[in-house]
Amino acid sequence: MLAGLLITGMLAAQPAAAADPAGYLNVRVNEVTSSNSDTVELYNTGSTAVSISGWKMSDDSFSPQSFSPSSSTIPAGGFVTFNSPKGLGDSDKLVIYTAGGTVVDRVEWATDRATPGMARCGGDGTGAWVTATSASTFGASNASGCPSPIPAASRVRINEVTSNGSDTVELYNGGTSAVSVGAWRYVDSDTSHSPVSVSSSSPSATSIPAGGYVTFNSTVGLGDTDSVFLVDSSGNTIDSVTWVTDGAKPSDERCANGTGWFRTATTATFGNANSCSGSTGGGGGTQTGRLLGGGGSITSGCAPEAPSGTGSTPTDTLAWPGGLDVTITDNACAFTTSTGAEGRDLSGLAFDPANPSVLWAAKNKNWLYKLVKSNGKWIPDATWSATGKQIHFAGGSGEPDSEGLTVGGNGHIYVTSERDNTKNTVPKDTILEFDPAATGSTLTPVHQWDMTSQFPQLNTGSKDDANLGFEGVGYVPDSWLTANGWVDPLTGAAYDPASYPLHGSGLFFAGLEWDGSLHVYGLNSDGTFTTFGTIMTGKASVMDVTFDAGTQRIAVTCDNTCGETHTFMKVNASGAIVPDVTYTNPAVMPTDNLEGFAVAPASTCVNGFREAVWSDDGIYGFGSGSSSYGHALYSGTFPC
Incomplete structure (x- = not known):
């Protein structure tokens, strides 16, 4: 979706004045009644809270008036209600303004349409306006008040629009009658x-x-930043769409046809089903970000894999705190190898703290990549290996099912493996240490630590169970653990690194996909290891682990299994490591098996933000025909 396309159900505003609050266009009128209480409900379709302090409302007869909302701020995905200060009629119009006088949203209705209430059906903030069939649902989702089936007129949606001179609008009837x-x-x-x-x-x-x-063709003209607002013959609001700065060139179209979110099309398809071949928006909520880049031909033999295991997002999850725009930052099917010719399975990611222009990546089928930026894309560093280096277990044997990686305090790369891919029904939960300065096209570990015996639940003879082991790993420096007062589970006292003289300068936190737990190890230089116990993350699974010096937190990532979320862990007042806050991915990203996550060091910050990178283990994107299909890497921004 280009340039912040918004999908609304009514007329959106003129471009915001400087004084208007960030995200104001994401606030939608969601429900209204003109009987007795004259109540109005606003809903925030965006990913951040919006202040509505000083906002006003009007109808078709009185000038803008102040109102008293149930809260002065609407949280992301939240509701605010208020009673109209002047009353609302059986046939009326409601307009919402910011404190600066900018129109935020409006809805119109004919006689008795708002009795007992008028509500959006088919999605809070985005669905079609219909007369409610049951008691009002103010302050909650409209689903219980929506009629079934939705009236025929409400099945008509604006389906495609262009602002390239012809200013054409297409309506689509998704119902079963004319x-x-x-x-x-x-x-x-x-x-x-x-x-x-x-x-x-x-x-x-x-x-x-x-x-x-x-x-x-619109006779009122359509601009680079504009809206189309559609009402029926009685004056009832039907649908609208808003775009920002060239979003409707060559056209904007719903994907899927008639029902989905808008995206900028590669070519217009007026009078026919939408091609859905342009820049893609994401599902879930009004989107104000963009997904940029991608495209290119799919390499012969490259076979993206649809996501599996999708679960719900935890209720206490917050919206992504960084920028809403995301860029596809690799070439299509860029990671095909002799053991993974289908091109997928890129998993673990880690920025090199000593050289933030380097991003390390692990591919499940025993390959390691050193990536550098070139023309905005992460590509293999040809001076290290243009095709990646194959890794093996100690002795040069086997194919590690390499899932996660981290950079240790000594600059070496530490990789987790769940199995030997040549014996994939048997778990082999190991951490392998590689020297990136070693020459040759293949790498064997400097050290290898085998923890398989600690997880008998994975050794059932099932390849599925064996595949639920070490999925990610993060190196956490001793300095952070001691400065934050971490209590050593082995002694019950403050952690003292000097008590473990062979472990180096930090500990390793390995994430178990089986149950979302972290397992803490001191990896000793003599090949032994110290187990410091288990930490529960509150997540169903763990796909990647990284220590972020910028936030001074351990970030634990889960893919679509947990609603594409990242939980940041801290040391609490009792000296235990516990969840602090959980964020979703930017809303424009696909809901896939996004198993890798890394944030750049704070030294790279520009204007308060730094790069964040995700990897799609299945390179599926939004599916066949989309600009993200066949791509593994996504780049966004995260606060410093």
């Missing part, structure tokens, strides 16, 4: 413009058959 639309009206976001009938713009556009289309 709908008369000739007397329906539309208008853009310029409040000085009067609504124009669809039939006056296109005399043949009188009715839309079931599953059919109607197109017309």
Whole structure:
């Protein structure tokens, strides 16, 4: 989705004035009643909280008035309600303004449409407006108040629009019967413009058959940043779409056709099913970010793998705190190897703290990559190996199922393995240490530590169970553990690194996919290891682990199994390592097996942000035909 396309259900605002709060366009009128209480519900479709302090409302007869909301701030995905200070009529219009007078949103209804209430159905903040069939649901999701089935007129949606001169609008009827639309009206976001009938713009556009289309050219004009607002012949709000700065060139289209989120198309497809071949937006909530880059041909033999194991997002999860835009930052099917010709299975990621321009990556089928940036993409460093280096277990044997990696205090690369891929029904939960300065196209470990016996639940003879072992690993420096007062589980006293003279300068936190636990080890130079116990992360699984010096937290990543989330762990007042805060991914990203996550060192910060990178283990993106299909790496920003 290009340039912050918003999907709304009514007319959106003119470009915001400087004084308007960030994210104000994500606030939507979600439910309204004109009986007795004259209550209005606002919903925040965005990923960050929005202040509504000083906002006003008007109807079709009175000037903007202050109102008293249930809260002055709407959290991401949250609701705020208020009673109209002047009352609302059986046939009326509601307009919401920021404190600076910018129109935020508006909805219109005919006689009795808002009795007992009028609510969005098919998605809070984005669904079609219908008359509720049961008691109001103010302060909660509208689902319980929505009629079934949704009326035929509400099945008509704006499906595609362009602002490239022809200013064409396409309507699509997703229902099972024809709908008369000739007397329906539309208008853009310029409040000085009067609504124009669809039939006056296109005399043949009188009715839309079931599953059919109607197109017309806007006579009010459509700008680079604009909206289309559609009402029926009675004045009831039907649908709208808003785009920002060239988002509708060559066109913006819903994907899937008639129901999905808008994205910028590669070519317009007016009168036909949408191609869904352009820049992609994500699912879930109004999107204000962009997913950029991608494309390119799929290499012969490259076989992306659809995600599996999708679970729900924890209830206490917060929205991604960094930028909403994400860029695809690798070439299509870039990681094909002799043991992984299908091109997928890139998993663990770690920035090199000594050289932040280097990103290390592990591929499940026993390959290690040193990546550097070139023309905005992460590509293998040709001076190290243009095709990656194959890794083996001690003695040069086997194929480590390499899932996670981290950079140790000595600059060496530490890789976790769940199994030997040549014997994939048997677990082999190991941590292997590699010297990146070693020459040759293959690498064997300097040291190898085998913890398999600690996890008998994985040794059942099932390859699925064997595949739920060490999925990620993070090196955590002793200096952080001691400065934060971590209590050594082995002694019950403050952790003293000097008590473990062979372990180096930090400990290693290995994440177990089986149950989302962290297992803490001191990896000794004589090949032995010290086990410091288990830490529960509160997550169902762990896919990657990284110590982030910028936030002074241990970041634990889970893919779609846990709703694409990252839990940052801290040392609490009792000296235990516990969850602190959990964030989702940026909303424009796909819900895939995103198993790798890394944030750049704080030394790379620019204007308060630094790079964050994700890896898609299945290179599936949004599926076949999308710009992200066949790509493994995504790049965004995270606060410093």
